[in-house]
Amino acid sequence: MTPGDAPDYLSGRTSLGSWLGTLDHKRIALMYLFSITGFFAIGAAAAAAMRTALLFPAGDLIVSDLYNRLFTLHGVVMVWFFLIPAVPNVLGNFVLPLMIGARDLAFPRLNLASWYLFMAGGLLVLISIAFGGVDTGWTFYTPYSSTYSNGQVMAMATGVFIAGFSSIATGLNFIVTIHRMRAPGLLWFRLPLFVWSLYSTSIILVLATPVLAVTLLLMALERVFGVGVFDPRIGGDPLLFQHLFWFYSHPAVYIMILPGMGVVSEIVSCFSRKPVFGYRVMAFATLTIATLGFMVWGHHMFVSSESVYAGVVFSLLSFLVSVPSAVKVLNWTATLHRGHIKLDTPLLYALGFMGLFTVGGLTGLCLATLAVDVHVHGTYFVVAHFHYVMVGGMVMAYLGGIHYWWPKISGRLYHEWAARIAAVVIFAGFNLTFFPQFVLGYLGMPRRYSTYPEQFHALNIMSTAGATVLAVGYIMPLVYLTWSFFRGPLAGPNPWGAPGLEWQTPSPPAQHNFEVIPVVTTGPYLYPDNASADPAS
């Protein structure tokens, strides 16, 4: 494909209005990139304040009410305004149409509308913080949230409610796009694994998010109108809320991690010059995780007084859902085997993902083990576990993906050594921050404590020190990527020598991606050494 005469998507009309009204999936992706980077900074600032306060056992720096508002803010912003939208709405939005040889998503206007919904939800959350904040934790457990809490619970819940519709719109858009807009010859088993992961994620987004909306509505009914749904004093059942909440929020965990797994598959394949090992198994593993993920919500409730039998069944299902995840990790390692490996920045992030996600996954098995969960539930062990999966896994994958597709997004290269150093700093800082929390948790330190016994002091100091290193690591890409965007050397269409359709367009791509829609005749990871690789054959 030759670069056409059409201007790339960044040039052409550049007024603010042309961006805010754009229907181009690539520009919308960049708008998401800016907004979620902003939300990430807000959530990270809250984390920094908490880690500073936890330097001292007495918690004198921050009063408990403020501390409680900080961890709620951190959780709500990071989950709904960073982790869930990050990979699908930034990377997915940008590369999905390019990867399948389409000129845009199926519904460009819906795509823009979902960005506005996302921003409206985010704005409401920021307003609720400005007017006093919320202290319920991101889980909004009843009857505390519905009856006892004094914060701006309704404003924040409404923000999350609205952002949910943005998720549904994006999910629907992706599903239709993948079904209807694939280039000729792009059979299902010729799709890159990142597309499979977006497809599975979209199914969860569309099916699970409405449950969250219903749950928040019921909470509002109780809080505003006093209708007894969750508060036992007026005839409700507090555990009903937990069932509904986790019926959404556990699948939401897979909304956050599956796209990251897709990114890692692309990177590992590209930088070892080999097709992903066990391509079909990887695709089916993604679908299996998405399906079984709906059946394990009760493992958040082992000590909630749910029945012993329910606990046993949910534990069993949780072990089963971890099989496909384990298989994925093994397949990535097998992909490296006998490859032609170049240790560039995206692969560093992918390797970081594999290590940290494995730790997160194995500690997840500890939590699925009934007798162990009884002890560590609600402690820092859980905090460490989900940060290993969400930050160690998902954020590493997101950063890996940003670096991998950066030349396509910006048309320019970043400083390779600066990027490699940042990746290592983030990896080190992350482990120093969160590994001590496993120990804290097993020793019994409960989460959401603004003060703690003296015995936990040393480990908390280590964790805060790690957070400082981590912060430096996160600021570095902000600097060198910004520099690269304006001054970096031109990348050319395909700096990594990757075979995907997105690399056959100029960098940055033209407004409508492809002048001529490509015809696909081979599998997704065709490198010179593996000329016969077509999983669809």
Add this chain to the structure above:
Amino acid sequence: MTADSSTTLSATAAEASSAAAGVDRLAFTLFVVGALLVLILGFLNLAFVIRYRRGSAAPRPPLQIASWKIETAWIAATTVVFLGIFCWGAWLYVAMERPPAGALEIHVTARQWMWDIRQPNGRREFNTLHVPLGTPVRLILTSEDVIHSFFVPAFRLKQDVVPGKEVSLGFRAVRAGLFTLFCSEFCGSKHAEMTGQVVVDTPEGYAAWLSAGGEPNRAVANGERLYLRYGCSGCHTEGASVHAPILAGLYGRQIPVAGGGFALVDERFLRDCILMPGKNPPAGYPLAMPSFKGVIAEGDLIDLVAYLKGLGSPPGPPQARSLP
């Protein structure tokens, strides 16, 4: 809440209940196996990255074994190992959840932000729980406001305390000493200060403590006062204008219920009858009893049930007894 660091360290790390050693053995097995797996995978990744770096001379012949065989092997292997861990964890858990026979029953009521504890003889304590060493104990927990969670790290045990229902937590302490008690479900402003301690004493020491500060029958006396105050005696009396069951001598008996069949009159049954009279009403009586849900506080409810338990054989109308 801070104390000398050497004592508090043992206060959470010690294995102080009969469940603790089993949980530790399982958890440490998982940690060691997990660490080995992470090391092996990390080593393999590192080895591949070095040996198969781009431009290296390492031979890269195509695999001689079909990839589906490899996939099947590791799907099967992980499934078997995972199911094994599941069985171990579930087996321990079911044993932990089985209520101990002949246990000492202690009532724990949680509220923002304290633990309100009633010993079997009515002795009350706050944020400190005395239990005898080596004796099975069953805590009966409930909350007056939001969800709390009763967590003693040294016991490796935890139970959410949910408003509107009673849940139980059984254990047997195997080490004497002071052990930290935390609330581990976020419950509002002073959640981090809702802590306390468990005092495990020898059975003799515990018995001495219990009788020393005892207020014998305090619970029963308070229950009797409540029985009159809430007007229970108006109906549950011989010759009352409303036809209601006479409660004396009822505790511990099987009675016929309206839905057919029989129900054992135990603490839970009495509690349900007071809070949800329509749930499982006794046969042969009109459903005239109002619900006392949200009317009687949890602590008072425990005392009221204690009084009803103590009502011996009939007759003896409650009014006839003297008030303390």
